[in-house]
Amino acid sequence: MRNAQRYSFIPIDVALGEASFRPYLPLTLIYQQSSVITSGLLDTGASVNVLPYSVGVELGYVWEQQTTVLSLTGNLAQYEARVVVLQGVVGQFEPVQLVFAWTQATNVPLILGQVNFFMEFDVCFYRSHLQFEISHKSLTSEYIFAVASYLMHQCRGRKPLVEVIIKSDRFAEKLKNNATAYCGRVNALAKLTVGIALQKTSNIRQLSVV
Structure with missing residues (x-):
């Protein structure tokens, strides 16, 4: 991929060995005057980006002020969620607008899913090498x-x-x-x-x- 940046998989539980490695991407999230340096799990099976409750609070979001409702499925179906829009900065790429489902769940990682992270970036996984590459989409x-x-x-x-x-x-x-x-x-x-x-x-x- 052109202008790609390469990252390494991150071990989640050393006791599991290589099976515990996950593709976590470091990024900075920005909302108004607040910013949070964090990492997100690249999940091609996730329909939407998911923002943990604690990260949303740290960015300055107030739950009661977010009125756009979103219904999640799977393990997160039991939790309420709201739609929030913020800026995301990945590596040396230009900031992009990311739409998140801000969930009340506290035991969930920040998830980067199809809508709209994978609509903004191209990702190539090299699982056998425990690495992945990412590049910003090209307008074609x-x-x-x-x-x-x-x-x-x-x-x-x-x-x-x-x-x-x-x-x-x-x-x-x-x-x-x-x-x-x-x-x-x-x-x-x-x-x-x-x-x-x-x-x-x-x-x-x-x-x-x-």
Whole structure:
């Protein structure tokens, strides 16, 4: 991968030997004037990013002020969760906007999942070498079409694994800005595809994450 940065797996329990190594990524989370240096578990099987309760409090979030509700599944289904948006800084890469499910669970690691960490970064695992590489996504025609297709797929109401109750206007605006920069160099079909996606996105109030 171009401009990739490499990291090592971290041992969680030395008694388990190599089986205990996990891909934890060091990063800095920023919300307003507060920042926290932490590490997140790269979990390709997680639908969303998950922020532990204690980390959210350390960043300055107040639970009662977060009104966007999110329902998690699996072991976290029993805990309430709220949607929070913050800045994340990974290595020497530019800051990115990350959307988290802030859970009331205290015994859960910070999880970096499909929405939206793996939408912002490409990751390549070398498990046999206990290492992984990460690079920021590149803006390509494939990316534009993939995001547009994803948005339209959600509009068709497929059966979700989790329900993210969130206005997607912010995501639509980001997609529009990216598309504007790219679509000056691609054909009218790309413009039309993104335009349809944005038109549908502006009316979404419930985004199904699958």
